[in-house]
Amino acid sequence: MAIKKLVIAGGGTAGWMTAALASKLLAPNVTIELVESEQIGIVGVGEATIPPIQTFNQVMGLDEREFLRATNGTIKLAIKFENWRVQGESYFHTFGAPGAQMGFCNFNHFWQRAKALGDKHSIWDYDINYLFCEQNGFNQINTQNPLYEVPYAYHFDSALYGQYMRKLAEQAGVVRTEGIIDHVAQDPATGYITSLTLQSGQIIEGDLFVDCTGIRKLLIQKTLGVAYEDWSELLPANSAVAVQTDRLETLVPYTRSIAHAKGWQWQIPLTHRNGNGIVYSDKYMSDDEARDTLLKNLPAKTVNEPRQIKFQTGRTTEQWCKNVIAIGLSSGFLEPLESTSIHLIQSAVVRLMKLFPQQGIDQVAVEAYNRESQTEYETIRDFIILHYYVNERDDSEFWRDMRHLDIPDRLRHKIDLFTQTGVIFNEEHDIFRDSSWLQVMMGQGLQARDYHPAANAMPDQAFLQRMAQLRQVKREPLSQCMPHEAFLQKFLG
Numbered sequence: 001m002a003i004k005k006l007v008i009a010g011g012g013t014a015g016w017m018t019a020a021l022a023s024k025l026l027a028p029n030v031t032i033e034l035v036e037s038e039q040i041g042i043v044g045v046g047e048a049t050i051p052p053i054q055t056f057n058q059v060m061g062l063d064e065r066e067f068l069r070a071t072n073g074t075i076k077l078a079i080k081f082e083n084w085r086v087q088g089e090s091y092f093h094t095f096g097a098p099g100a101q102m103g104f105c106n107f108n109h110f111w112q113r114a115k116a117l118g119d120k121h122s123i124w125d126y127d128i129n130y131l132f133c134e135q136n137g138f139n140q141i142n143t144q145n146p147l148y149e150v151p152y153a154y155h156f157d158s159a160l161y162g163q164y165m166r167k168l169a170e171q172a173g174v175v176r177t178e179g180i181i182d183h184v185a186q187d188p189a190t191g192y193i194t195s196l197t198l199q200s201g202q203i204i205e206g207d208l209f210v211d212c213t214g215i216r217k218l219l220i221q222k223t224l225g226v227a228y229e230d231w232s233e234l235l236p237a238n239s240a241v242a243v244q245t246d247r248l249e250t251l252v253p254y255t256r257s258i259a260h261a262k263g264w265q266w267q268i269p270l271t272h273r274n275g276n277g278i279v280y281s282d283k284y285m286s287d288d289e290a291r292d293t294l295l296k297n298l299p300a301k302t303v304n305e306p307r308q309i310k311f312q313t314g315r316t317t318e319q320w321c322k323n324v325i326a327i328g329l330s331s332g333f334l335e336p337l338e339s340t341s342i343h344l345i346q347s348a349v350v351r352l353m354k355l356f357p358q359q360g361i362d363q364v365a366v367e368a369y370n371r372e373s374q375t376e377y378e379t380i381r382d383f384i385i386l387h388y389y390v391n392e393r394d395d396s397e398f399w400r401d402m403r404h405l406d407i408p409d410r411l412r413h414k415i416d417l418f419t420q421t422g423v424i425f426n427e428e429h430d431i432f433r434d435s436s437w438l439q440v441m442m443g444q445g446l447q448a449r450d451y452h453p454a455a456n457a458m459p460d461q462a463f464l465q466r467m468a469q470l471r472q473v474k475r476e477p478l479s480q481c482m483p484h485e486a487f488l489q490k491f492l493g
Contacts, residue, residue, distance in 0.1 A: 007205075051153045067164065079256075092130050104454040138253045230314045233406070234406075243294065245301060
């Protein structure tokens with residue numbers, strides 16, 4: 001059956017990103033209607049992103065200046081992890097790649113050789129993103145030279161971003177219907193959803209449905225009965241408290257992730273306020289203790305009441321089932337340690353557009369969608385587990401228990417391969433490239449026992465001079481670096 005009408009159940013960031021991209025790519029051949037209710041709140045704490053958001057914005061035709069103004073956005077170059085390996089120590093996971101391609105093997109092998117020869121520089125000294133973060137600055141470098149690339153993403157108010165997507169979607173013809181879904185009708189023969197009935201009695205018919213109802217999972221789970229795969233044994237955090245504070249006096253171009261005795265705290269700088277929260281497991285810390293810990297460690301005065309959020313890490317086992325695709329929290333939840341919430345929405349919408357069943361749903365496409373979704377979720381899960389598993393803290397039962405997680409075989413193999421050989425392979429559908437894994441592994445204290453013999457090609461003195469020259473090249477863009485807030489003021493006018 002040809003898909004003539006797409007119905008999106010639920011708004012928020014997930015619903016309106018889906019509506020905006022679908023209207024951009026499918027109109028006028030497919031009619032799009034979004035059903036949401038102002039009586040149902042949204043989680044709305046995904047305020048930090050990763051660089052692929054730029055691709056999404058470009059496809060949508062957004063003007064970067066207008067987008068930043070509309071969402072009170074700032075630039076994000078990295079995440080700073082504080083107290084994660086041991087208390088009092090920090091490292092950066094930047095969006096850049098340290099060093100340069102120098103031959104057959106990755107740059108960390110050359111860095112390790114330099115270290116063996118007595119060089120004291122860290123691998124981050126070869127990373128422009130890190131050097132900009134150290135200056136609390138940023139600038140767009142107009143160059144085709146990959147040595148000078150400064151990949152970046154954004155911090156923004158996700159509720160405002162959802163409203164921005166709504167404006168674009170409605171301008172493109174998406175129909176928004178206000179109402180609470182009261183009943184979901186299914187075809188008795190196929191089990192496919194045929195319509196949604198609202199409390200008002202209005203009936204919304206459709207051919208393909210997107211479930212953006214968040215943790216309620218109204219269509220994918222409550223109606224179709226798709227199972228949820230619980231990952232709480234691997235990622236035991238199940239709670240968060242979020243609160244907003246006055247904006248920071250100095251706008252840093254990175255997210256802060258600060259580990260505490262029984263959880264971790266985020267700080268996200270926006271132009272008008274700061275986003276804050278604490279993530280924890282109620283097995284190790286009560287809700288009251290978490291709230292007190294957060295409030296005692298805020299950078300500024302609160303502007304709203306702390307909000308409690310409960311969740312279960314895991315994924316919906318079939319994110320496309322029959323004629324329903326789950327996008328956003330209805331498809332699964334991973335704690336926001338690496339700012340992947342909005343990206344998972346983006347990748348799900350893009351995947352759906354690539355496999356859109358214009359002439360009817362084909363099981364081959366459904367299986368491809370679900371296979372890619374599963375791999376993406378699992379690789380992000382493993383990357384998050386890495387931060388917890390490789391820690392050396394001994395100040396609480398929580399951190400000691402994290403060192404004894406029964407980690408997935410794929411992650412164990414990745415750790416063993418790096419520590420034995422210094423090699424990190426990029427995996428298909430893993431959104432984190434080898435440079436990301438490298439920075440977190442090294443930041444958490446893992447060291448490779450050996451490096452590749454290809455790094456030994458040059459004589460010692462010439463090699464060390466080459467490394468010094470590369471450090472100098474990486475510092476050259478600092479002459480163009482501006483304080484983060486000064487850049488925003490100049491860029492936005």
